[in-house]
Amino acid sequence: MSNLSSIQLLKKLVAFDTTSYKSNLELIMFVKNLLEPAGISITLNFNPEQTKANLLASIGPKDQAGVLLSGHTDVVPVEGQAWSSEPFQALIKDDKIYGRGTADMKGFIACAMHAMLKAAQMPELTKPLHLCLSYDEEIGCIGVRGILGLLSELIIQPELCVIGEPTSMNIATGHKGKAVFKAICRGQEGHSALAPLYVNAIYCAQSVVEAITTTQKQIAEGPIVDMDYDVPYTTVHVGKIQGGKALNIVPNECVLDYEIRNVAEQNTESVQEKIFEYVEQSPYAKFVSFQEINQYPGLNTSTTIQAVKFLQTLLDPATELQKISFGTEGGLFHQQLNSAVLVCGPGSIQVAHKPDEYIEISQMQECDAFFERLLSHIKR
Numbered sequence: 026m027s028n029l030s031s032i033q034l035l036k037k038l039v040a041f042d043t044t045s046y047k048s049n050l051e052l053i054m055f056v057k058n059l060l061e062p063a064g065i066s067i068t069l070n071f072n073p074e075q076t077k078a079n080l081l082a083s084i085g086p087k088d089q090a091g092v093l094l095s096g097h098t099d100v101v102p103v104e105g106q107a108w109s110s111e112p113f114q115a116l117i118k119d120d121k122i123y124g125r126g127t128a129d130m131k132g133f134i135a136c137a138m139h140a141m142l143k144a145a146q147m148p149e150l151t152k153p154l155h156l157c158l159s160y161d162e163e164i165g166c167i168g169v170r171g172i173l174g175l176l177s178e179l180i181i182q183p184e185l186c187v188i189g190e191p192t193s194m195n196i197a198t199g200h201k202g203k204a205v206f207k208a209i210c211r212g213q214e215g216h217s218a219l220a221p222l223y224v225n226a227i228y229c230a231q232s233v234v235e236a237i238t239t240t241q242k243q244i245a246e247g248p249i250v251d252m253d254y255d256v257p258y259t260t261v262h263v264g265k266i267q268g269g270k271a272l273n274i275v276p277n278e279c280v281l282d283y284e285i286r287n288v289a290e291q292n293t294e295s296v297q298e299k300i301f302e303y304v305e306q307s308p309y310a311k312f313v314s315f316q317e318i319n320q321y322p323g324l325n326t327s328t329t330i331q332a333v334k335f336l337q338t339l340l341d342p343a344t345e346l347q348k349i350s351f352g353t354e355g356g357l358f359h360q361q362l363n364s365a366v367l368v369c370g371p372g373s374i375q376v377a378h379k380p381d382e383y384i385e386i387s388q389m390q391e392c393d394a395f396f397e398r399l400l401s402h403i404k405r
């Protein structure tokens with residue numbers, strides 16, 4: 026039986042470099058080898074290449090609905106970032122723990138593992154506690170989809186899923202969904218001296234950019250808004266454009282990456298339709314094709330349901346309900362399990378994805394206290 030504290034566990038977790046493009050198997054095996062001997066049942070779900078895995082850990086009665094805790098094991102790259110210390114070696118300084126993934130979101134995973142081990146020592150639980158760990162969240166909530174399909178066979182639909190992304194231990198009931206597309210513009214190559222005789226792929230792309238900015242303007246005027254967000258409407262954004270080889274060649278290809286981040290009341294299809302409509306009106310329409318790259322649904326949990334009240338009783342009374350600007354796997358969990366899904370975890374999103382990412386020790390303690398209260402709720 027491991028007696029590691031959540032902070033000691035966090036140090037171990039940070040030491041595994043689980044940048045999304047790398048394997049997470051060493052971390053997953055560490056979790057399995059720590060939890061399994063304590064009597065916690067473990068299911069692994071591998072990617073097709075067998076280089077990464079999701080993990081489900083469960084303790085408590087199998088025939089009851091319980092609470093599912095969810096975290097992603099992957100972290101964003103540190104390459105090109107100026108870190109003051111070794112990013113994969115947790116450093117404790119000034120009441121903070123520095124290291125890649127401390128806030129997003131190995132701090133939560135460490136506290137959750139600690140809670141699972143405590144639950145395993147309790148004589149009998151009235152409800153099960155599950156911990157679901159995923160891979161490839163940071164590149165579009167890809168990995169978790171592999172285990173989501175299996176969950177309904179493995180466990181009774183949980184009463185509550187807690188996605189432990191960093192909210193400074195506040196409760197988030199929603200976030201926007203996201204869909205990612207490529208617009209591929211194909212023109213005709215030619216000598217620039219004869220430019221008007223050829224179709225310039227960059228001009229085609231310009232018509233797509235115009236369609237996107239016009240669509241955004243229209244959406245911003247309403248009427249579909251959600252005032253809980255800083256930007257209270259669906260956003261459309263071009264993030265990357267690539268085209269042209271040399272000034273004296275009419276470019277034959279230009280590729281544009283764009284995204285739609287939608288509020289719950291507006292689906293991404295309707296926004297995509299608007300963009301199509303505007304592109305159709307342009308003389309370049311027939312040179313443009315679209316490709317959907319990835320999407321995940323938003324989350325929009327009602328603030329008045331029992332699960333919210335329950336979670337509030339386990340947290341600081343000053344805890345606020347909020348909606349968050351960033352996406353999580355929560356929408357997918359809700360879609361698959363139809364459980365109440367809330368986002369609540371230690372650390373701040375403000376320091377995530379940056380050099381010198383950290384989590385405050387007080388946040389780890391708050392999360393431990395939260396799990397303490399959760400455990401006393403499910404013990405007989």
Ligand SMILES: [Zn+2]
Nearest residue numbers: 097129130190
């Ligand atoms: Zn995250």
